[in-house]
Amino acid sequence: MISIPFEKHTLQNGLEIITHVDKTVPTVAVNVWYHVGSKNEVPGKTGFAHLFEHVMFEGSKNHDKDYFGPLQEIGAMVNGSTTNDRTNYWENLPSNYLELALWLESDRMGFLLEALDQDRFDLQREVVKNERRQSYENRPYGMAHLKLQELLFPTPHPYNWPTIGSQEDLDGAGIGDVKEFFRNFYHPSNSSISVAGDIDPDSTLELVDKYFGNLPPGPTINRFHKMDSTLKGQTWVTLEDSVHLPRLYLAWPTTPEFTQEQAALDVLSVIMADGRSSRLERSLVYEKQFARDIRAYHHGQEISGEFHIIATANPGRTTEEIYKEIQESLDDI
Known part of the structure; x- marks a missing residue:
């Protein structure tokens, strides 16, 4: 340390x-x-x-x-x-x-x-x-x-x-x-x-x-504290853009920074998609070649956090195929 x-x-x-x-x-x-x-x-x-x-x-x-x-x-x-x-x-x-x-x-x-x-x-x-x-x-x-x-x-x-x-x-x-x-x-x-x-x-x-030292202190500020997302259930949205390859964005609300969960989620993002030996990059990019690229990260913030997995499909592959593989890998954790 x-x-x-x-x-x-x-x-x-x-x-x-x-x-x-x-x-x-x-x-x-x-x-x-x-x-x-x-x-x-x-x-x-x-x-x-x-x-x-x-x-x-x-x-x-x-x-x-x-x-x-x-x-x-x-x-x-x-x-x-x-x-x-x-x-x-x-x-x-x-x-x-x-x-x-x-x-x-x-x-x-x-x-x-x-x-x-x-x-x-x-x-x-x-x-x-x-x-x-x-x-x-x-x-x-x-x-x-x-x-x-x-x-x-x-x-x-x-x-x-x-x-x-x-x-x-x-x-x-x-x-x-x-x-x-x-x-x-x-x-x-x-x-x-x-x-x-x-x-x-x-x-x-x-x-x-x-x-x-001579600058006056300001007014009292009402601070935000931990505030969970009110998201209930799964939400899917499709956006159209002028791009050649479809991209899948998955995100989950998580806990704020400096909690026990933050460290675990940071480690999870490394296991899932950080480098060629990570589960999703090895499987989806190199072995099955479903994805052009994939990454995962956890972003802890002051009152809430978020975990992301982002993958760009290869030509001829779909985001549905990639989602299925990601979900199976998460289920194995």
């Missing part, structure tokens, strides 16, 4: 700081996590968490311009991501520029709204709408995941809608709605920051306190 030494502190405003020392190379990794994702949205206003990930790179009160520029000029790698449960922003950069990254992160945490105007908002909304087209609507098999999510977690489950949101909700989003979302979730008491690499923990903590 890998054990990574770290120190954890909490500022008076609720911001959690995690530091880890690794002086192998003179670099540092800064990662800011906000405990907000698409599950914190409401029907009719979906896609806000991911939209704000984009808006956060547009500039803030004291750095009122593109966020990438000053970091990429020093050779930093910069990005962010959004899931159902959280949003994060990260920089990997030379360790002597740590203070720059902390200043930029603190400025957009505390003073983003002073720089957010309608033009910037409209620009990033169009970027996100185009991302949805590229990643889902105009991609082969792309809409399958969006439909599967909605079937796997029927309303009112907050995993029912995709992180990317819908085109209709993105069109209907107003800058006032997004600002309210920021005020509710983007504040020190709903965030954590990790700093790992070529650092001194004490001086790093002082820097974090210098730039984040």
